[in-house]
Amino acid sequence: MIWLSFVLFFWLAAWALNSWLARSHLSHRRDVRLVIPALFGVTLLVLWEGIVRGLDVPAVILPAPSAIWGTLITSLPMLWDDFAQTILKGGLSGYLIGCGAAVLTAVAIDRSPFLQRGLLPIGNFVAALPIVGIAPILVMWFGFDWQSKAAVVVVMVFFPVLVNTVAGLAASERMQRDLMATWGASYWQTLFRLRLPAAMPFIFNGLKIATTLALIGAIVAEFFGSPIVGMGFRISTAVGKLALDVVWAEIAVAALAGSAFYGLVAVIEKAVTFWHPSQRGRT
Numbered sequence: 001m002i003w004l005s006f007v008l009f010f011w012l013a014a015w016a017l018n019s020w021l022a023r024s025h026l027s028h029r030r031d032v033r034l035v036i037p038a039l040f041g042v043t044l045l046v047l048w049e050g051i052v053r054g055l056d057v058p059a060v061i062l063p064a065p066s067a068i069w070g071t072l073i074t075s076l077p078m079l080w081d082d083f084a085q086t087i088l089k090g091g092l093s094g095y096l097i098g099c100g101a102a103v104l105t106a107v108a109i110d111r112s113p114f115l116q117r118g119l120l121p122i123g124n125f126v127a128a129l130p131i132v133g134i135a136p137i138l139v140m141w142f143g144f145d146w147q148s149k150a151a152v153v154v155v156m157v158f159f160p161v162l163v164n165t166v167a168g169l170a171a172s173e174r175m176q177r178d179l180m181a182t183w184g185a186s187y188w189q190t191l192f193r194l195r196l197p198a199a200m201p202f203i204f205n206g207l208k209i210a211t212t213l214a215l216i217g218a219i220v221a222e223f224f225g226s227p228i229v230g231m232g233f234r235i236s237t238a239v240g241k242l243a244l245d246v247v248w249a250e251i252a253v254a255a256l257a258g259s260a261f262y263g264l265v266a267v268i269e270k271a272v273t274f275w276h277p278s279q280r281g282r283t
Helices: 002-023 030-054 065-074 076-111 113-127 131-142 146-169 174-182 187-224 231-240 244-272
Strands: none
Touching: 002 030, 030 065, 065 076, 065 244, 076 113, 076 146, 076 187, 076 231, 076 244, 113 146, 131 146, 131 187, 146 187, 187 231, 187 244, 231 244
16 A cells, blocks of 8 residues: 555656646746656656556566566667667668668659559558568568568558658649749759658658558567567567566567657758758747
8 A cells, every 4th residue: 555655646746747847937948848758757657666566466467667677687688689680680671671662662653644543552552451461471482580571661661651752742832843844954853952852841751650660560570480589579489488577678678769760760850851840840
């Protein structure tokens, strides 16, 4: 009961502090905007820890955050090997190949009405295919190492980036395109100096969506075959051993990696599209 009482008091105090910060004149400051979600996250961890300890929840059902942290610290070499295999090899390579191919294909579609009418409907169909159906096939085609995971990631990120890029290339105004034509600009000059810059907000929307898809695809693909290393492999084997602390440690690493990857793309977006009203309006 002591733990539960402490958790209830901490939750009420954190709720009151967060509510005050959100309503105060300090809420526009950058450091306060960071403190509010950080305090919310800490509150969730304290609630988790207190409920598990107060109710004596078995570790095979839900380990406490302190136990997960201990596993993170003691298993850093193993977690790093899994991270390098899944994220750096399979996820990142598939992300770069898939996104790059999507942008090039979008330019080809923009040049060809036939591809625009024929490829995009097929793309929407393929994008709707479940990953659990695609992953085993690609593992059989490309083997059990990281190449098959990269292939799964390529399939997952290709069409979201393609659709966003095609929409972005059509975002420039007709008057702007007519002005480029009156100046005698060629298609490629118009593309690089007008249409691609105007499409950048759309492209980055697709790239940010693809960051989470790449992470999910690389991990899920390892459930269908992988060497004895990798985040998906570790999660599946740890579940079989009822080592839930290892599972949650891998989940924590994946969440941190996904957040960092998304944040990196967002920072690049801000530097590239600084001229866009959505970026100029941010303080």
